[in-house]
Amino acid sequence: MSKKVNLNLSLFVIPLAILVAYFLYNYVLGQPGNFVDGDPTKEPINNNFLGVIYKGGPIVILLISFQLIMLVYVIERFIAIRLSAGKGNLQNFVAQVKNLLASGQLEEIQKLCDQQKGAVANVVKTGIGTYLSRKAKDGHDQKDIYLIQKELEESTQLELPILNKNMFILSTIAQIATLVGLLGTVTGMIKAFGALASVGEPDPVGLAGGISQALVTTALGISTAAVTIVFYNFFANKIEKVTYAIDEASFSIIHSLKLKYFSS
Secondary structure, eight states: OHHHHHHHHHHHHHHHHHHHHHHHIIIIITOGGGBGGGOTTSOBGGGOHHHHHHTTOTHHHHHHHHHHHHHHHHHHHHHHHHHHHOSSOHHHHHHHHHHHHHTTOHHHHHHHHHHHOSHHHHHHHHHHHHHHHHHTSSOOOHHHHHHHHHHHHHHHHHHHHHHHTTHHHHHHHHHHHHHHHHHHHHHHHHHHHHHHTSSSSOOHHHHHHHHHHHHHHHHHHHHHHHHHHHHHHHHHHHHHHHHHHHHHHHHHHHHHHHHHHHHO
16 A cells, blocks of 8 residues: 555656746746846846746756655655654663563564554564463574564565665655756857857847856756755655664564573
8 A cells, every 4th residue: 555655646746846946947937027128038137036046947847846846755765764763862762661571571562662662662572472472382492583573674675665665765855966067067058059150249138148047947957966966865764763773672582582682
């Protein structure tokens, strides 16, 4: 179900972002009031910011769509990772699990997991639930520890894709935004040199337009990539903390069970 929702989100967000970017470019940035004599082919009024961005040319549509897509997935990742982290502080949760393990209060750990409701809690609850189900049988051996360890690993593998989902979209935007900005730079400089190479006197309007396109697209591309990289690293750090907490809790469970097994 989550994969279907994620697929539908991608199919919906990308074309909508391009459509909104096209509307913003033509009807907001290209609004006649932003330019001298109400003519978008002329210079912006007193360096009107919206008019200046419009002079970046059609490539601005693509760059704006990148920004919109980035914004949507930043919000989506923030919500998803926040839910995966669960309620309260992860370090405190892991510390409570360790204390309850040491005192053998396994049922209390399950209750704590129900309250925490995060990726770490899901993994811990799976491991403890498997142990309790095996404990209900007459005796247990080292095979039970192996089984519990396997259950913890499989549960972890189910949680990791949820944590990393859609991170590749932010990574892709961070990589290609600068390249698309540079593409606008190149096409703008081609336009500028074309104006210089015109027969007779150089075309000042064409020269200014080419330089404007080069500078605007470069600025938009670099700024979009920079902001995306910041968010990507922020989320990657959050994911690393959750993953570390899962590993720490899993190790504590297996270590506690091994001590109990070998000491018996």
